[in-house]
Structures are given as C-alpha cells and as structure tokens.
Amino acid sequence: MNKKSFFLAATAAVLSAGMALAEPVKVGMITTLSGGGAGLGIDVRDGFMLAVKQSGNPDIEVVVEDDQRKPDIAVQLADRMIQSDKVDILTGIIWSNLAMAVVPSVTAQGKFYLSPNAGPSALAGKGCHPNYFNVAWQNDNLHEAAGAYANTAGYKNTFILAPNYPAGQDALAGFKRFYEGDLAGEVYTKLGQKDYASEIAQIRASGADSVFFFLPGGMGISFLKQYADSGVDLPVVGPAFSFDQGILQAVGAAALGVKNTSQWNKDIDNPANKAFVEAFQAEYGRLPSLYASQGYDTANLILSAMAKADVKDQDAFRAALEAAEFESVRGDFKFGPNHHPIQDIYVREVLQEGDVFTNKILGVALEDHADAYAGECKM
Amino acid sequence: MSLLLLIEQILNGLQFGVMLFLTAAGLTLVFGVMGLINLAHGSLFMIGAFAAAATAAATGSFLLALAASLAAAAAAGALVEVLVIRRLYSRDHLDQVLATFALILVFSEGTRWVFGSFPLYLNIPPALSGPVTLPGGIEYPVYRLTIIAVGLMIALGLFLLISRTRLGVQIRAGESDREMIAALGIDINRLYTVVFALGAALAGLAGALVGAIQSVQVGMGEPVLILAFVVIVIGGIGSIKGALIGSILVGLTDTLGGVLLPETFKLFMDPASATAVGSALASMLIYILMAVVLVVKPMGLYGARA
Numbered sequence: 001m002n003k004k005s006f007f008l009a010a011t012a013a014v015l016s017a018g019m020a021l022a023e024p025v026k027v028g029m030i031t032t033l034s035g036g037g038a039g040l041g042i043d044v045r046d047g048f049m050l051a052v053k054q055s056g057n058p059d060i061e062v063v064v065e066d067d068q069r070k071p072d073i074a075v076q077l078a079d080r081m082i083q084s085d086k087v088d089i090l091t092g093i094i095w096s097n098l099a100m101a102v103v104p105s106v107t108a109q110g111k112f113y114l115s116p117n118a119g120p121s122a123l124a125g126k127g128c129h130p131n132y133f134n135v136a137w138q139n140d141n142l143h144e145a146a147g148a149y150a151n152t153a154g155y156k157n158t159f160i161l162a163p164n165y166p167a168g169q170d171a172l173a174g175f176k177r178f179y180e181g182d183l184a185g186e187v188y189t190k191l192g193q194k195d196y197a198s199e200i201a202q203i204r205a206s207g208a209d210s211v212f213f214f215l216p217g218g219m220g221i222s223f224l225k226q227y228a229d230s231g232v233d234l235p236v237v238g239p240a241f242s243f244d245q246g247i248l249q250a251v252g253a254a255a256l257g258v259k260n261t262s263q264w265n266k267d268i269d270n271p272a273n274k275a276f277v278e279a280f281q282a283e284y285g286r287l288p289s290l291y292a293s294q295g296y297d298t299a300n301l302i303l304s305a306m307a308k309a310d311v312k313d314q315d316a317f318r319a320a321l322e323a324a325e326f327e328s329v330r331g332d333f334k335f336g337p338n339h340h341p342i343q344d345i346y347v348r349e350v351l352q353e354g355d356v357f358t359n360k361i362l363g364v365a366l367e368d369h370a371d372a373y374a375g376e377c378k379m
Numbered sequence: 380m381s382l383l384l385l386i387e388q389i390l391n392g393l394q395f396g397v398m399l400f401l402t403a404a405g406l407t408l409v410f411g412v413m414g415l416i417n418l419a420h421g422s423l424f425m426i427g428a429f430a431a432a433a434t435a436a437a438t439g440s441f442l443l444a445l446a447a448s449l450a451a452a453a454a455a456g457a458l459v460e461v462l463v464i465r466r467l468y469s470r471d472h473l474d475q476v477l478a479t480f481a482l483i484l485v486f487s488e489g490t491r492w493v494f495g496s497f498p499l500y501l502n503i504p505p506a507l508s509g510p511v512t513l514p515g516g517i518e519y520p521v522y523r524l525t526i527i528a529v530g531l532m533i534a535l536g537l538f539l540l541i542s543r544t545r546l547g548v549q550i551r552a553g554e555s556d557r558e559m560i561a562a563l564g565i566d567i568n569r570l571y572t573v574v575f576a577l578g579a580a581l582a583g584l585a586g587a588l589v590g591a592i593q594s595v596q597v598g599m600g601e602p603v604l605i606l607a608f609v610v611i612v613i614g615g616i617g618s619i620k621g622a623l624i625g626s627i628l629v630g631l632t633d634t635l636g637g638v639l640l641p642e643t644f645k646l647f648m649d650p651a652s653a654t655a656v657g658s659a660l661a662s663m664l665i666y667i668l669m670a671v672v673l674v675v676k677p678m679g680l681y682g683a684r685a
Contacts, residue, residue, distance in 0.1 A: 033496075034487075034488065034491070035487070035597070035598055038491070038496040038597070039496045039497045039498070042496055164655070164658050164659065164662075186650065186651065186654055187641075187654065187658075188654055188655060188658040189658070190637075190658070190662050192602055194589075194593040194594070194599075194602070195391075195395055195592075195593065197391035197394065197395075197520075197523065197634075198388055198391050198634050198637055198638055201384055201387045201388055201391065201638075202384070202638065204518070205381060205383075205384045217594075218498060218593070218594035218596050218599070221498055221593070221594035221596075222592065222593040222594050225502065225503075225591075225592055225593070225594075226520075226592050226593075229503060229508055229509065229510070229520045229522060229592065230510060230518075230520055231509060231510030231518050231520070246497045246498075247497070247498055247594075249497070249498075249500055250497070250498035250499060250500045250594055250595065250596075251500075252500050252502055253502075254502075
C-alpha cells in the first residue's frame with residue numbers, strides 16, 4: 001500500500017538531546033489519494049503538510065494513508081492508526097459517508113477527530129461529540145448561502161438539482177432553508193451521472209429564471225459543459241465544490257460568470273491568507289483550492305492547541321481547540337457550541353486571469369453563519 | 380410534459396444509446412470471438428479520452444484529437460492483447476476477471492502518474508458548439524446530433540465489415556469454431572490481436588467523443604463498463620446487431636424512465652416524494668429491463684449460441 005510516513009524534523013534527535021519538551025503529537029490522516037476523488041484529498045494533504053512544514057515544530061508527526069474513497073478501508077485504517085500507530089488525533093476524510101463510518105468509533109475510543117472537509121448533519125446535531133471538531137463547514141452551510149444569495153439576486157423561480165444521496169438531500173434542504181422564491185422544479189440525479197441532457201431539457205421546459213445545482217467533482221464538470229452548450233442561458237448558482245481551483249481548468253470557459261458560495265477564496269484580504277496562497281504556489285506550483293485552505297487551517301488549529309496544552313491532558317487540549325486561537329486564512333473563525341465553525345460565507349464569481357480560471361469574491365452571502373443543527377447537540 | 384420535451388428526450392436517449400454502442404461493440408466482439416471477459420475495456424475508453432485531451436491541448440485540433448484517441452486506444456489494446464490477454468484465452472473466466480481487473484488498476488494509476496489527479500480539459504470544437512433549431516422548434520446541441528450521426532455511421536461500417544469483408548468472415552468463423560479456422564490456416568493470433576485492437580479503438584473513440592461533453596478524469600471508464608455489460612447481455616453476446624439494439628433500448632429506457640417516472644408519480648403523490656421515489660425507481664429501470672429480457676430470451680435478443 002502507499003504508506004507514507006512523514007517524520008518532520010528529527011524528533012528522535014531532539015529527544016535524545018535531552019531537551020525538556022511536551023509529549024510529541026501524532027496525527028493520523030486518512031484521505032482520498034487514489035481514484036476519481038483524489039484531487040480533493042491531495043489538496044487537503046498538501047495544505048496540511050504546508051502548515052506543518054512552516055511551523056518547524058519538531059513535536060508533530062503525521063502519518064498519511066489513502067482510503068481510496070471506500071468506507072471499509074477508512075475504518076480499517078482508523079483502527080490500525082489508533083491501535084498500532086498510537087495516533088492522538090485523526091483527520092483528513094473528504095466524503096461524508098466515510099466520515100459517518102469512521103468518526104463515531106474514533107471519538108468513542110477517546111481520540112480527537114478534526115474534520116478538514118466532510119460535515120454531515122448527523123455529526124453536527126444529535127451525534128455531536130466533545131472530541132469531534134469540524135474545521136471546514138457543516139454540509140448545509142454553502143447551500144444555505146446559495147439560497148440567501150438567490151434572494152438578493154432577485155430570483156423568484158429556481159430550478160434545483162442534486163445527486164440522490166445524503167449530501168445531495170442535505171444540499172437541497174439547505175438551499176430551501178434560506179431561499180424564499182418558488183421552485184420551478186426539483187430533480188434528484190443519479191450519483192455519478194455524467195450526462196445531463198435530460199435534466200437540461202427539463203430546465204428549458206420549466207420556465208425557471210435561474211438554476212441551483214450541487215454536483216461535486218466530475219458530475220459538475222459534465223453538467224456545466226453540457227449546460228453551456230445547450231443554449232439555455234439562465235443564471236447558475238452553486239456551492240464552491242463545482243468551482244474549486246482543481247476542476248475549474250477542466251470546465252474552462254463554460255463556468256465563466258457563474259456565482260458560487262464559499263467560506264474561502266484566495267483573495268480574502270488578510271495576512272495569513274496572503275502568506276498561505278504565496279507559500280502554497282511556491283511549494284506545489286499550483287493555486288490552492290478551498291480544500292487546501294481547509295487542510296492548512298486544520299493543521300494550524302492543531303499547532304495552536306499544541307502550544308497551549310499537552311494532548312494527553314484531553315480536557316486542556318479540548319479547551320485549547322475550542323478557543324481556536326490561530327490565524328485562519330478565512331479571517332474570523334470561531335467554533336459554535338457543537339464544534340462546528342461560525343464564519344462568513346462569501347459569494348464568488350468565476351473569471352479568467354491570464355490562462356487560469358479562478359474565483360473572485362463579490363461579497364458576503366451570510367455573515368457569522370452557524371449551522372442549523374447546533375441546537376440539537378447535547379454535549 | 381409537452382410533445383417537444385418528449386421528442387428532445389427521445390433524441391437524448393438515442394444519443395446516449397449510440398455512445399453506449401461504441402463501447403459495447405468492442406466488448407461484445409471480444410467476448411463473442413475470443414470468449415474473454417475484459418473488465419479493462421473501460422480503461423481503453425479512458426485512454427482514448429486522455430489521448431484526445433492531451434492532443435487537443437497540444438495542437439488545438441479536435442479532428443487530430445479524435446485520431447489520437449483511436450490510435451492510442453488501438454495501440455494500448457494491441458499491446459495488452461499481446462502481453463497479457465493472450466495468456467488468458469485458455470483460462471477460465473475467473474482468471475480473466477482477476478487479470479483484467481488488475482489491468483484496470485494498472486491503467487488508472489498509470490494515467491494518474493502521467494497526467495496527475497486533476498481532471499483534464501477537453502471541449503467540443505467551436506464549429507459544433509451551441510444549439511441548432513430543429514423542425515418543430517426544438518433547440519438541440521449540434522454536437523449531440525453529430526454524435527448520433529457518427530455513431531450510426533460506425534454501426535453501419537461495422538455491420539458491413541462483419542457481413543461483407545474477409546476479416547468479417549474470419550471473425551464470424553472465429554465466433555462459431557475457433558479450432559476449425561485455425562486448422563484452415565488462418566493466423567488466429569493475428570486475428571485476435573486485430574479484433575481486440577478494433578474493439579479498443581472504438582472504445583477510445585467513444586471516450587474522446589464523450590470526454591468533450593463530460594469530464595476527462597481517472598476512473599471515468601468504470602461506470603460505462605457496467606452499462607456496456609448490461610447492453611451486451613440484453614443484445615446477446617457476440618452480436619453487433621444485438622449490441623446496437625440493446626444500446627438504444629438501454630439509452631431510451633434510462634433517459635425516458637428518468638423523466639417520465641417522477642412525472643407519473645406526481646399524479647398521485649406530493650412532488651417531493653414523487654421525485655424521490657421516481658428517481659430511485661428510474662435508476663433501477665435498465666436492470667429491470669435486463670432481467671425481463673433474460674426471462675423471455677435467456678441468450679439475449681440476438682444471442683447466437685443456445
């Protein structure tokens with residue numbers, strides 16, 4: 001298997017020199033590095049490792065493993081990391097179905113789990129846990145912001161579509177929670193579907209004035225290319241997942257001008273973000289995506305907590321995580337009572353800078369936005 | 380549901396079916412002539428798409444990209460046949476499945492190694508982009524109409540190849556009795572390599588054509604492979620005609636089912652649950668079709684061997 005252990009700095013040498021140090025922290029990262037969704041996992045890993053490298057902290061060791069986007073493999077990896085690698089913190093999972101399989105057992109075994117991406121509603125509400133933190137967003141958040149944006153843009157009759165699986169249902173529910181107009185149509189597509197001719201024909205026939213869609217990864221690429229070619233020219237709104245840096249180049253001009261919602265963009269004006277975007281480009285030779293920013297923030301959160309508390313003292317370490325005293329590349333960042341972010345969510349527009357397709361922030365869609373499930377969390 | 384929308388959806392179903400045919404034709408030839416289950420057929424589809432994307436990025440020409448997809452997939456097919464597949468003809472199906480599954484992994488990771496994990500850009504040529512207004516006021520993308528035309532032309536070409544040419548005679552003979560045509564002095568090894576490369580080239584072309592409207596990424600071949608197997612089981616293994624009829628049946632069933640079922644359920648359910656139930660049922664529809672065909676005609680619609 002493609003096991004990669006990163007021993008950052010010479011931990012052993014430092015210890016043998018007899019310096020008085022806190023216990024080193026061992027982090028297990030389970031993420032998707034092969035198969036169709038690998039771009040997301042690679043971005044999270046690269047963002048995370050960049051922050052670790054920049055910190056120069058010799059007391060953090062990261063073990064990275066590939067879950068191949070399969071829940072059973074993710075569960076095995078988590079068990080192995082906890083039992084043989086003796087990790088203190090787990091992180092890295094991209095997909096909600098994998099998170100649902102891994103997180104409850106990790107937290108039940110007394111380890112910390114910090115999610116750099118997936119935020120299923122079940123883990124934000126009744127299934128919340130003191131040792132589970134989400135550093136990215138609750139799944140519904142970006143869709144809620146898209147609904148709010150549709151109101152400000154004056155859309156009255158939107159056609160909405162998403163794949164027929166839990167995150168797709170969360171997406172449409174999230175959009176409808178904030179959207180006030182009528183629905184011209186509501187369609188669930190097959191997960192992994194690549195041909196949207198039939199849905200586009202329905203959009204054309206529906207008399208809608210705008211389209212909202214959540215189709216992550218390759219599904220979104222296909223939809224946008226076919227939509228641009230169909231001659232339907234209604235405005236399109238979506239969450240950032242179909243417009244992130246990794247896939248925009250594959251969509252090309254078809255995405256130009258599309259509005260999408262995100263908690264991060266490379267032009268958010270704060271020193272931490274500027275430094276991050278520059279360092280990421282220098283290190284990896286490409287622009288960071290929102291996934292990379294989430295990985296970077298997750299690592300910095302861990303590092304900030306390590307500076308204040310020993311990971312073996314769980315209560316102190318948890319309090320240090322809750323305080324979230326790190327420079328987030330998103331700007332203001334704090335945790336709500338269910339350990340999910342309270343943050344601004346922006347509206348971005350896709351544009352072309354030279355040869356590169358990228359996003360620019362237009363404004364804030366939802367300010368200091370928390371998720372809808374915090375009230376159900378009894379911690 | 381207006382008549383125009385229905386006609387547009389029928390065109391969509393037809394186009395989907397034609398694309399499926401290009402993939403299924405090669406699979407059914409290889410299965411029929413050589414008795415080989417080739418799970419790596421989807422990888423050849425992917426190779427065609429990546430070759431096309433790389434060529435289009437380098438030269439800017441879509442025609443060159445299509446030529447590259449044919450050449451790359453045929454070359455990969457011939458290479459795989461000579462190096463790996465040739466050793467599998469005498470083995471049982473389980474060995475074939477294991478070996479060709481390994482090929483999927485090799486091709487996927489190899490492609491990632493060369494092209495990276497992020498999807499590639501391949502777009503339709505400007506001459507074929509945008510919609511055209513058909514008689515009756517239907518707006519339909521030119522590119523999809525072109526796909527339908529190209530697919531039907533290839534179907535006709537294949538039909539003529541099989542029924543009218545010497546190679547076609549050999550393929551049909553190979554299907555019915557392998558030992559006998561070898562005894563008659565036909566170089567069976569060469570025939571197998573040619574058939575395999577032909578099937579691979581068709582899959583590669585399908586990959587390039589589809590890649591232009593979908594996404595070119597690692598793993599794009601596997602979902603297509605499953606549908607292609609459904610098609611050849613419905614059509615009858617080894618039959619090009621069966622593959623064509625099966626593809627169009629599957630294409631129409633899938634597209635029209637996805638549209639009409641939720642609409643039907645809306646007549647007696649509230650819209651949200653009608654959508655949910657209809658979509659769920661629609662995704663099962665082609666497998667139900669396959670089951671029904673197998674009950675009525677266990678060898679498929681045009682299955683030769685009983």
